[in-house]
Amino acid sequence: MEFVILAVVIAVVVLGGLSGLVLARRRKGHAAPPAPKPDALAPPAEPQVGEDAEVPRDTPKRTVESVDLPDAGTVTVLEPEIPGVPETLPPPAIEVPEPTAGRLVRLRSRLSRSQNTLGQGLLSLLSREHLDEDTWEEIEDTLLTADVGVAPTQELVERLRTRVKVLGTRTPAELRGLLREELVHLIGTDADRSLHTHSHEERPAVVMVVGVNGTGKTTTTGKLARVLVADGRSVVLGAADTFRAAAADQLQTWGERVGARTVRGPEGGDPASVAFDAVKEGIAEGADTVLVDTAGRLHTKTGLMDELGKVKRVVEKHGPVDEVLLVLDATTGQNGLVQARVFAEVVDITGIVLTKLDGTAKGGIVVAVQRELGVPVKLVGLGEGPDDLAPFEPGAFVDALIGE
Numbered sequence: 106m107e108f109v110i111l112a113v114v115i116a117v118v119v120l121g122g123l124s125g126l127v128l129a130r131r132r133k134g135h136a137a138p139p140a141p142k143p144d145a146l147a148p149p150a151e152p153q154v155g156e157d158a159e160v161p162r163d164t165p166k167r168t169v170e171s172v173d174l175p176d177a178g179t180v181t182v183l184e185p186e187i188p189g190v191p192e193t194l195p196p197p198a199i200e201v202p203e204p205t206a207g208r209l210v211r212l213r214s215r216l217s218r219s220q221n222t223l224g225q226g227l228l229s230l231l232s233r234e235h236l237d238e239d240t241w242e243e244i245e246d247t248l249l250t251a252d253v254g255v256a257p258t259q260e261l262v263e264r265l266r267t268r269v270k271v272l273g274t275r276t277p278a279e280l281r282g283l284l285r286e287e288l289v290h291l292i293g294t295d296a297d298r299s300l301h302t303h304s305h306e307e308r309p310a311v312v313m314v315v316g317v318n319g320t321g322k323t324t325t326t327g328k329l330a331r332v333l334v335a336d337g338r339s340v341v342l343g344a345a346d347t348f349r350a351a352a353a354d355q356l357q358t359w360g361e362r363v364g365a366r367t368v369r370g371p372e373g374g375d376p377a378s379v380a381f382d383a384v385k386e387g388i389a390e391g392a393d394t395v396l397v398d399t400a401g402r403l404h405t406k407t408g409l410m411d412e413l414g415k416v417k418r419v420v421e422k423h424g425p426v427d428e429v430l431l432v433l434d435a436t437t438g439q440n441g442l443v444q445a446r447v448f449a450e451v452v453d454i455t456g457i458v459l460t461k462l463d464g465t466a467k468g469g470i471v472v473a474v475q476r477e478l479g480v481p482v483k484l485v486g487l488g489e490g491p492d493d494l495a496p497f498e499p500g501a502f503v504d505a506l507i508g509e
């Protein structure tokens with residue numbers, strides 16, 4: 106009996122102890138979680154509410170030992186980095202332009218449109234067995250469509266008719282030779298097509314580039330600088346097209362590529378004074394040639410006359426202008442001839458630059474524009490590439506048109 110009483114007492118004591126433990130644990134479970142240690146390096150948090158205010162259990166805690174502190178002796182100050190801007194700009198590389206000799210031959214494939222329409226068109230018509238009136242009319246139409254112009258077309262047809270009659274039977278090679286001779290004759294081989302860009306004793310040669318905006322005037326001035334540099338000259342550029350701000354930037358970029366300085370003035374400033382300063386700079390630098398790009402607004406003819414005339418007069422205080430090159434867009438056809446007339450009234454044009462001949466089938470404009478102005482085509486533009494400006498050579502041009 107005593108044993109039973111002892112067992113009950115032990116059981117009560119054990120149960121009591123266990124229930125006390127459970128209660129204590131339950132009380133602990135309801136206690137507020139310990140406040141998270143403030144993390145000194147974390148960004149200041151937005152005030153949060155409810156469950157959001159709790160720190161997630163898996164948040165890693167940084168201890169003092171795990172934070173790397175900079176070594177006092179090795180602290181470096183980082184410059185703020187501006188995206189896309191390199192720390193130092195490399196100096197622009199000076200390019201070596203392609204040699205100018207033989208450029209037209211190298212670029213002859215660019216004349217493919219004129220070749221198909223004018224050159225091949227004429228050859229196939231002349232190869233017909235019977236050259237009757239209708240065929241001669243077709244030959245005339247082909248020349249007119251290619252913008253050769255009425256009078257030169259009639260001349261050419263007349264001469265061809267006579268020579269074909271004399272020749273009698275014709276082989277393709279003979280016909281090709283005949284056509285080549287007559288086209289070269291029409292374009293003319295006597296004219297002086299050289300550019301007067303050699304310096305004088307104490308001053309550089311001065312070349313003014315004139316033409317309507319959009320004809321490729323600024324581009325041509327830049328390409329011409331490359332032509333001259335390729336031929337060993339030193340060049341200064343004058344951005345006298347102060348009418349369009351971007352034109353001066355465009356010209357300067359062209360110049361920088363070949364190491365030529367560009368003289369420019371404020372936007373809307375006096376073009377004549379920029380041109381004057383450019384020549385002054387050319388004299389100071391001992392440059393061979395100064396190229397002056399001018400503005401070409403045609404909508405006020407009187408304004409244009411006044412401005413261009415003034416630029417020329419002011420530049421001539423340093424000495425005569427050596428070349429006035431008129432830039433014409435070959436794709437504009439008759440419109441180009443009208444422009445040519447207007448410019449010729451303002452300044453004495455000494456040479457024509459026909460641009461965009463790569464984009465037209467109307468290569469005959471070379472003949473028409475020379476006749477219109479009585480001055481030779483000296484350069485032709487055959488593409489948008491920097492070295493796509495070629496000295497004009499009648500023989501190479503005709504060969505490109507009719508194929509060799």
Ligand SMILES: Nc1nc2c(ncn2[C@@H]2O[C@H](COP(=O)(O)OP(=O)(O)OP(=O)(O)O)[C@@H](O)[C@H]2O)c(=O)[nH]1
Pocket residue numbers: 316317318319320321322323324325346349352400401460461462463464485486487488489493
């Ligand atoms: N296909 C082709 N494009 C050319 C040629 N010459 C110039 N261009 C293009 O013609 C466009 C007009 O050239 P610009 O030099 O800006 O014309 P601009 O006459 O100076 O005009 P402004 O600067 O407004 O006075 C440019 O996109 C040139 O790349 C060429 O021979 N062939």
